[in-house]
Amino acid sequence: MRKLQMQKDHKLLFSTVFIPVHAGDAAVGKSSLSHIFYSGGSLFQKNYNMTAGVELLMKCVNIPETNDTVELYILDSAGKETLAEGCEKMWGEPSLVCLVFDLTNEQSFVNCSGWMERVRTHCQGLRVSGVLVGNKSDLSARREVQASVAKEWAQSQGLEYHETSAKEMENCDAPFLSVARAFYSLYNEHLETVRNLSPG
Amino acid sequence: MSDSSFNSLGVKVVFASSCDENHPPENIMDGNTKTFWTSTGMFPQEFVIRFPEPTRVAAVTVESYNGTKTVVTINSTHCPGSVMKFERTERHLQLNTLSLNGSSAVHLRFVIASGHDHFVSVHRVTVKT
Structure with a gap:
């Protein structure tokens, strides 16, 4: 179990963050996003590669202007079509969701609503909060999804919207800081x- | 039959799976429902209490918020636990009693399997001996 060494006035919260990806949308870049976020920090080195297509990354995020930390357990769920049953069992009841789509691929954005529904089913009435991330902001000439459209949909779902470029390592911390703050x-x-x- | 909070029997919380120092596990057995222990995220959550000596327990009462299914195990984790099902409440505490039929206990382990929200709180545990 979790055993904590506490500093004075220091709180440690625990949260699972669920990052689903579609089999057909494997190139949206959410894995590179979570890996950059993971490796960019200096904190924990804990990495599991689960065999059934769900990867678990763990990362601590300090909440600015407090002494508090949120420990994120990031569940990277891949290969949905081939391993759907196995993966869904590992989702458990995620506390937060991080939906990643490819700004240069409109279908990947459209698919987000289906994912949101699946996540809601798993959360059994818990409020779902989190972030919507439009990745590949570096490929501006090929952009198919406008920021305003994505932002509007995100707000309607109770999600915060971010754009990132995992390739250029731009803004990759922001979505995770945002989910930590939400939690x-x-x-x-x-x-x-x-x-x-x-x-x- | 007597009804007393664990504290007066010298019972201590010896393990808890979360700790916010503003709402520590000791609050579970201080006899006050205004103070509480809260989980800090994820399920299951658990706490274990220890009696100073083997004690026959007639029933245990849990006052909590947002809990759903809680499994209470006596002494050993290998024994099958008794399940308490908590109904959802709004703006007031959940109050649930589990009969333990005078079982002799040194440790009682409470595993909160899930919650009606991301976090649960336990305000008071009372034992009938």
Whole structure:
């Protein structure tokens, strides 16, 4: 189990982040995104390659202006069509979702709503928050999805929108900082609710 | 039959799977529902309490928020646990009692398998001996 060494006024929260990818959209770059995020930091070196097509990366994110840290367990779920059953079992109930699409491939953006539905089914009524990431922002000449369209859809789903270029290593931390912040605010909302409860 | 909080029996929380130092596991057995222990993310979550000596336990009551299924195991993790199912509540605590039929216990382990939200809190555990 998790055993924590605490500094004063230091909190460590734990969250799973789910990054699904379509079999047909294997080139959207979400794996390179999560790997850059993972290797860019200086913190933990823990890496599992699961055999059934789900990869787990772990990363700590400090919440700015606090002493608090969110430990993200990033589930990179690949090969959906071939290993759907096995992968879905490993999703569990993700706390947060990071949907990645390819800015140069409109279909990959359209597919995001299907993914959001699948994630909602898994979360069994839990509020789903997280980020929508448009990757490959470096390929501006081939862009098929406008930022304003993606942003609008993201907002309608309760997601924050980011654009990144995993190739140029641009902005790759931002989506993960954003999910960590989202989880941190869920925690603070929870504390606020619990403080105001009446006895059973 | 007597009804007392674990604290007065000298019972301690000896393990908890989350720790926010503002809401530590000790709050579970301080007899006060205003103070609580909260999980800090992911399931399952668990805590273990220890009696100073083997104690016959008639029933255990858990006051919590957002919990769903909780498995209570006596002494050994190899024994099959008893399942408590918590109904969802809004703005007030969940209050659930599990009968343990006078089983002799040194440790009681509570595993909260899942929650109605991302986090759960446990406010008070009370034991009937």
